[in-house]
Amino acid sequence: xxxxxxxxxxxxxxxxxxxxxxxxxxxxxxxxxxxxxxxxxxxxxxxxxxxxxxxxxxxxxxxxxxxxxxxxxxxxxxxxxxxxxxxxxxxxxxxxxxxxxxxxxxxxxxxxxxxxxxxxx
Numbered sequence: 001x002x003x004x005x006x007x008x009x010x011x012x013x014x015x016x017x018x019x020x021x022x023x024x025x026x027x028x029x030x031x032x033x034x035x036x037x038x039x040x041x042x043x044x045x046x047x048x049x050x051x052x053x054x055x056x057x058x059x060x061x062x063x064x065x066x067x068x069x070x071x072x073x074x075x076x077x078x079x080x081x082x083x084x085x086x087x088x089x090x091x092x093x094x095x096x097x098x099x100x101x102x103x104x105x106x107x108x109x110x111x112x113x114x115x116x117x118x119x120x121x
Contacts, residue, residue: 012114012118013060016052016053020048023046023050032091048075051075058071062121066119069115083104084105086101087101087102
């Protein structure tokens with residue numbers, strides 16, 4: 001693995017582990033963006049936080065890296081269920097900044113591609 005690939009991998013691990021921990025440190029943020037039609041929002045927040053932490057750890061090992069990266073891709077695809085409804089009914093924190101909702105959708109595709117690239121390391 002090249003130095004650039006290692007850097008990419010470690011940045012991704014830090015990103016997902018940090019986001020996972022943040023689900024527990026700052027749950028109000030995640031609960032505030034979760035669509036109202038999702039059942040058991042507290043449980044879903046905790047499950048997604050745990051999943052992000054476990055998948056980040058899985059990226060560290062060559063034997064589990066591909067499956068962890070593919071599960072991150074699956075998780076990001078599921079997150080479209082959160083992001084797409086926001087285009088039609090923005091959460092309070094996005095009101096007046098609706099342009100960011102579109103940027104976030106594009107970012108999802110970038111993150112999916114990045115995880116796919118990391119799966120090949």
